[in-house]
Amino acid sequence: MSARPHAGPAVGPLWTAPHLRAERLCGPNPLWASNGAAFGPDGRLWIAQFLGGTVGALDVTTGAIETVLGPDGPLTGPDDLVFGDGGELFVVDLPAGLVWRRDPDGTTTVVADGIVAPDGIAWHRGRLFVNELAPDGRLLEIDLDGGPHRVLATGLALGNAMAVGPDGLLHYPHLYSGEVWSIDPDGGTPQRLLSGLDRPVAVRFDPAGRLRVLSNGDRGTLWTCAGGGVLSGIDTGITGADNVAFTADGTAYVTGAFRGGMHAVDPGGAVRQVVPEGLNGPFGIVATPDGVLVADYFTLAHAGPGGGGVTVLTHPVTEVGGGVRGIGRRSGATVLTTDTGGVWRGGAGDWTRIADGLIAPTGVAGTDDGVLVADTGSGRVLHIADDGTVTERARGLDRPVDVATGPGGDVHVTVTGGGQVLRLNGDGHTAVVAAGLHRPEGIAADGEALWCAEAGAGRLVRIDPVTRVVSTAASGTAFDVRPPHVPVDCRSGAARRPAPFAGVAADANGVVVGLSGEGGLLRLRR
Template identity: 30%
Template sequence: MLTARRLRPVALALALVLPLTAVPDAAAATRYRVQRLVDGTALHSPNGIALAPDGRLLTASLASETISTVDPRTGRTHRLVGPRDGRSDDLAIAPSGEILWTDPVGGVVKGRAPDGRIRTVARDLPGVNSIAFDRSGTHLYVGQLTFADALWEIDPAGQAAPRLVARDPGGLNAFAFGPDGMIYAPRSKHGEVARVDPRTGAISVLAQGFRQPVSVRFDAKNRLYVLDGATGQLVRIDPAGAKHTVATLPAADDNMIIAPDGHAYVSNMADSSVSRVNLDTGAVSVVTSSKLAFPADIASDGRTLYLADATALRTVDSRTGAVGEIQRRLSSSLEFPSGISVTAAHFVLTSELIGSVQVVDRATGKVVREVHGLDNPADAVELADGSLVISEPAQGRLLHAVGETVLPLAENVGAPTGLAVTRRGTVLAADAGGRLFEVAPASGKVVERAAGLGGLRAVAVRPDGSAVVLDVIGRRVVSVQHNGKREVLARGLDVGYLRVPYARSGGLTVGPDGTVYVAADRDNAVDAIRKTRG
């Protein structure tokens, strides 16, 4: 949280701006080649899941702000609603065929009619997460998590004001209605499954001992199932409350739906996967999955690549492309990483969704420092003295976090996104408006290095001290020399999935040999841009 607010004068040294010289793309094309190092899929980090009337699956994604369809037979996916309207965590299907979903960040419930029209159903519900109709299909309920804790009945037509059912019910995640008309819900704050009266809000505990229950569903025989996202266990609960494990899936499962044929479909946000579970036999088959979930940024320590993979912290071998994992959501304290930088001792992870920065000890994996209360931070770097510089593009500023104190370092600097530390200890900042500028942490002095670079998301420092930037609007990587000379190293890259209201996903870093590595977020992939011989 910002503990003090004190304006610091910013010196815009425009007289020092160096002229730029464009280099023809043909010259760069003969010197660099793009190699796909890690391949992925088009489905990005799914959260909620529902079954459409035509038999297709619908998935909601908070990280990629997308609602997609998935063919359960082939795994083929299609984007139905894109950013930002598609920012969603859970969904429900109305009897009319309208798709309704929750947007926890916007605090709204939205709907998409069969003809494609999108409307806002309810507002002013920060953290709204779970959503379900009762069995009649006429009464709609939503639960708030994270930013608030409550259960509401809302008008599907969007006319009447929401009715409060229960305040502080314990974090009701994806819930379902039982044959008795009661709500059966995971209480995420207590590791329990509870029965909730939708009229009075009265709660009775049915089963305990879960680490992170995320979803409760009934099958066609009215048998009750619970999904634990931290352990990956899919559990059946009998009427007496006894638990029977049906199957164990990877951690970071986020939701499930049960089809009439007795199969459960489980979404996993860290694997960008949907799995099918036979509830009678426990057999698991994968409908679709990816090595990467939604790589929003990338960093390097000179040996290994590290990815802020939306719902996981991952490694990539820069030679072989082998993917490893350090942490994932739910089974650790990891938030939703969208920005990453690395030092000898720490990972510095930025979460735009949560509005936070986490500093993680590389040796232990423990979070050693957190900064919360930020406004959509894009990136953060740790300086030699242990302080942090954080970019807030929505506020047009850089912040300096020293101990518990967070103060503005440079203001009115456009929309600063990616950051990098130079050899001199200054900070390079990529402005989404196309500028590259340098800031001295001690004084806040700002010097523009280049302009007209497109829609910038990220910057990195090359071995010779020059810079490379990622222009996600132009889908290219540009080198910027000390004298201001520019060179396009590669174009046509699969980057920039989130770019409204500014560049928000995709990243780049540089290896010790000068190879540029790109987080190709559109394809859940990683590319290497290598210099060719001759």
């Protein structure tokens, strides 16, 4: 299986300092959040990878994946795709609000813009339809000659993958409200077909013409539906399933937005793995007595000390209402930050919000009386006491990303805008510990040194906090999957894709680095 090339800074072979030995705990991820999928004229399964900014073509027989579009552009976050009658490929670019067309000769052009979070896409008899992943989304017909979009329906509760059925009607899900609707592409009143479903994310028709609906829920159930109800369901084994495509013999290929991967369900109901799942980041990581906890945006995972891969513990994105970025520990509990501005404490299924209204909080670290949070968007470092009191430890910083606390109580923060690592003094002032770094992100302290992911240079550095000497511990580390045209905060149009965050954790066995440019975890042992 071919590796997926990463975006961001060019990195060479992995190199480590002579006193360190590298071992992989997991990775890389073959599919970087597999979303929309459609079989192309070449017989391969083409897959939109939202987090990778790429479209790949999978040979379902050999498992080989070729990157066809991206990561060097032009996509920001492709979510779904469909082929036209002439072999042209149409791709929705959700954060950018665009619809792209790729002709068979490789030429790419924009055919529609100004759409709020375009998601589901369908082609029928020379006509292109797109819906919006929004609380009050629209269902649109795209004028391929550049005219205004035609609105077929409004009020979609998060639209997603859709298809035209044998009856000639366009069928589409309301992901949030658990419904499936249909409408005549030529106009009319939308009709609700199904309700009470668990997060219907994709509506398809198999070769026999049966209505099939895929769930984004914990079991990734693929239902067979008729007569306004569910006839049967098969658990595909993909949590956070996103899309499904059928072969002529009725085999269903199911993608996973939460962890990538691909499972196939044969006509008899047997499930097999086609592409393994992996990490979407990883983002923040923290050491525990029995391994490493990983905040992986959609999931919370655990990596053991032996390099046996990762185990998903829970899917907090559905419990805390946002993608998980930073992770820390305080008095045996896990603390998370989310891209919706919240800080949460607890565990699977039992999270308590301890702060809200922050602007892009990222790194978090436990202290003797609470936690510290780097609030990247506001330029502050905040202390949240166990009683909920919030105080500023620093302000006016240029994009602080991560915080680390040392055995002596010292607090250090990475500042990506200024390329610095700062020590926060108790009097509210700061001292520069390292400068001239290219986008420092994750940081950890082990009692003797600070370890920092210099994401813009693709290396891990060791910082002596007393002498302020900076040395390279490892280079050739893939830290960034962001396409080159996407800004550091990943904002583009009305929406955004998750900003990269290369986490670092230190424990008695050495240093663990999150390779956020490939979906891997690397341990450096002394």
